[in-house]
Amino acid sequence: MKIKMKLMLSERDGIAKNYNDVDSIFENNTKNINWNAKYFEKEFTIKIVNIDGLNMEFDLININSSFVNAFRRILIAEVPMMAIEKVFIFNNTSFIQDEVLAHRLGLIPLKADFRRFSFRKSEICNPTNIIDHSRIRFALVIIEAKVRNAVDFECIRSMYYESFLFSNIRLVQLYSEKIKWIPIGDQITKFRIDEIGPVHDDILIAKLRPGHDIDLKMLAVKGIGKDHAKFQPVGKYLKLKATASYRLLPQIKLKQTVKNEEAQKLKASFSPGVIELHKIKDDLIAKVGNTRNDLCSRNIYRYENLKDYVEVSRVPNHFIFTIESVGALPPNILFLEAIKILQNKCKRIIQDIENKGSTCFL
Amino acid sequence: MEVDNNDQDEKDLMRNFKLENEDHTLGNLLTYILNRMPETEFCAYSIQHPTENVLYLRLKVKKGNDVNEVFKNGVIELKKALDIVEDKFIKAMGIYNEENS
Numbered sequence: 001m002k003i004k005m006k007l008m009l010s011e012r013d014g015i016a017k018n019y020n021d022v023d024s025i026f027e028n029n030t031k032n033i034n035w036n037a038k039y040f041e042k043e044f045t046i047k048i049v050n051i052d053g054l055n056m057e058f059d060l061i062n063i064n065s066s067f068v069n070a071f072r073r074i075l076i077a078e079v080p081m082m083a084i085e086k087v088f089i090f091n092n093t094s095f096i097q098d099e100v101l102a103h104r105l106g107l108i109p110l111k112a113d114f115r116r117f118s119f120r121k122s123e124i125c126n127p128t129n130i131i132d133h134s135r136i137r138f139a140l141v142i143i144e145a146k147v148r149n150a151v152d153f154e155c156i157r158s159m160y161y162e163s164f165l166f167s168n169i170r171l172v173q174l175y176s177e178k179i180k181w182i183p184i185g186d187q188i189t190k191f192r193i194d195e196i197g198p199v200h201d202d203i204l205i206a207k208l209r210p211g212h213d214i215d216l217k218m219l220a221v222k223g224i225g226k227d228h229a230k231f232q233p234v235g236k237y238l239k240l241k242a243t244a245s246y247r248l249l250p251q252i253k254l255k256q257t258v259k260n261e262e263a264q265k266l267k268a269s270f271s272p273g274v275i276e277l278h279k280i281k282d283d284l285i286a287k288v289g290n291t292r293n294d295l296c297s298r299n300i301y302r303y304e305n306l307k308d309y310v311e312v313s314r315v316p317n318h319f320i321f322t323i324e325s326v327g328a329l330p331p332n333i334l335f336l337e338a339i340k341i342l343q344n345k346c347k348r349i350i351q352d353i354e355n356k357g358s359t360c361f362l
Numbered sequence: 363m364e365v366d367n368n369d370q371d372e373k374d375l376m377r378n379f380k381l382e383n384e385d386h387t388l389g390n391l392l393t394y395i396l397n398r399m400p401e402t403e404f405c406a407y408s409i410q411h412p413t414e415n416v417l418y419l420r421l422k423v424k425k426g427n428d429v430n431e432v433f434k435n436g437v438i439e440l441k442k443a444l445d446i447v448e449d450k451f452i453k454a455m456g457i458y459n460e461e462n463s
Contacts, residue, residue, distance in 0.1 A: 035398035037442035046450045048458040058454070066394040067443070073387040332455055339448045345388055346441040349381065353434045 007248070009296055009312040049292075049320075054235070056331035059249070060319040068246050068319045074338040075244035077226040080119075081233040081328050082112040086219040094212045101206065101214075106230045108176050109199040109326040110220055114233075115337075116190070117222045172208040177201035179218070199327035233334055235324035246321045248314040250274075250294040258286040258309055266306055269299035292320065375403070376422035377429040384417040385409065392419060395443075396436040401427045 043062040050057045060068055087102040096104070176198040183191070206214060225232035234243040252274065258266050263286035267275040276289040296314070301307045323331035381388065389407040396405040396419075404422040423432045 035395060035439075037439050037446060040443050041446045044446065044450065046447070046454040048454045051458065051462075063447075064394055066390045067447070070387045070391045073385075078387075332451075335451065336448065339444055339451070342388075342391075343441060343444050343448075345384070346437050346444065349437050350434060350441070353430060353437075 007314045007316045009298060009314065051330075051332065054325040054327055054331060056323045056325075056335075058321055060246075060321055062317050063319065064317075065319070068321065070342060071321070071335070071338050072244050072246060074341050075234050075323065075334060076232060078224050078341050079233050079334055079337050080114045080222050080224050081231045081326070082110045082114055082117065082220045082222055083228070083230040084108065084110070084218045085221040085223065088217045088219070089215075090217070091213050091215040094206045094208050094214055096206045101216075104205055105216075105218060106228075108179070108203055108205075109328065110197070111199045111328050112196045112220065113329065114222050119223075120221045172212075173204060174206045174208060174214060175201060176203040176205060178205075233326055233328055234331075235326050244321075244323045246319045248316060249318040249320055250291045250296050251313045251315055252288050252291050252294065253311040253313075254286065254288060255309055255311060258306070259283045262286075262306060262309075265303060266300065266309070269297075269303070269306070271295050271297070375425065375427070375429060376420070377433075379419040379421065379433060381417040381419060383415055385415070389417045389419065391440060392436060395440050396421060396433070399432060399436060399439075400424075401432045401435075 040063075045061045046058060047061070048056075048058040084106045087105055089098050089102070092098055092101060094101070179198050181193070181196045208214065223231035232243070252270070260283060263275075263277055263284050266286050267277060271293045273290045274288070274294045276287050277284045278287055279285075296312065298312065300310055300312065323335060325331040325334055329337075386409070389409070393405050393407050396402050401423050402421065403424050405420065407417055407419040409417055419433075421429055421433055423429050
């Protein structure tokens with residue numbers, strides 16, 4: 001029953017001529033068997049390829065792209081995260097304006113397990129009633145940064161009159177390590193000190209000249225990426241190329257043996273590790289290595305003499321999924337949370353139909 | 363409950379479902395599953411305006427079926443599939459941790 005499926009990567013066309021092509025290839029395999037969970041259970045497999053700190057790569061095999069895309073969309077937009085939402089500035093005489101400073105602080109990723117907090121119920125605008133709110137539903141974290149660069153009058157004179165502005169002497173750099181967590185209510189008994197705080201200690205927030213002063217209190221809340229990108233639990237800036245993303249497994253087939261110079265050209269036109277050269281007697285012979293690394297650049301089609309030697313394609317039902325966490329939670333937990341969110345959506349709809357809810361029918 | 367079709371015979375065979383606060387994430391997934399159910403004649407979804415945050419799903423079923431039942435079965439099937447994904451992911455994590463410890 002296994003039909004080998006592939007999507008050809010030809011010289012001029014895109015991956016598929018139109019959107020339906022991807023589906024129709026998959027369809028050949030499933031049309032006679034109407035899709036149901038039992039069939040899905042039999043066919044579907046997951047293989048975890050690599051977990052490296054905050055990055056994770058795994059394979060989803062025999063699944064439709066609508067599932068994979070749903071996971072991706074949920075990870076980016078709907079899995080929650082804690083981030084700084086309110087900044088109460090008591091004093092800020094630094095070069096950075098209040099609103100810019102507040103924005104910068106909001107983007108600092110926080111390590112705090114969002115599963116142990118609840119969403120806030122209402123807008124809180126006053127620093128005095130924070131405590132009342134959180135005591136019931138500890139949805140909030142207060143973080144304080146207080147830095148003062150001591151005033152030295154002689155220094156100020158030299159600073160402004162002797163082009164001191166351009167040197168780094170006496171300049172205090174305010175890093176995210178200065179952000180300290182103040183527990184509210186019974187949070188002190190529920191969390192360890194090292195459980196809550198910024199993920200990275202070396203994020204530069206501001207530079208302070210002598211006499212500059214920053215004194216503020218911050219409030220972190222739970223939110224989702226749909227609302228603001230700072231609540232996005234998957235990465236924005238680390239070493240991987242993407243946040244949560246998927247691609248199809250590339251497939252490369254050599255139609256005939258390629259030797260020596262041609263083999264080297266062949267190797268150079270794919271990503272590193274995709275084509276390996278083996279020395280057999282006096283000849284260098286090209287062999288297909290790890291196709292997973294290939295980025296499907298189609299560079300091979302630049303060489304008229306080489307392009308007929310290879311067949312470049314993709315497996316349409318083999319997805320390579322990568323997640324890069326910001327650091328609040330490990331990526332495998334984020335994926336499980338994403339599934340949970342989808343399950344809850346289903347549960348809500350089922351309940352609504354059973355209760356003949358008005359929102360569900362038109 | 364409004365049904366925008368006057369034909370009495372076909373009335374119970376088709377319906378527009380209105381899902382609030384949902385987007386393409388669920389719309390695409392549900393139409394994929396419903397289109398592959400043997401009872402379904404037609405299924406498609408639309409989001410009429412990007413700011414509206416409402417998903418409309420149109421479902422027509424073959425004769426002898428109930429639209430609501432078919433729709434509900436589709437969602438239940440989706441829920442089952444997600445349970446399977448969750449299960450297999452946890453198992454795969456176990457295997458990975460064993461191999462790398």
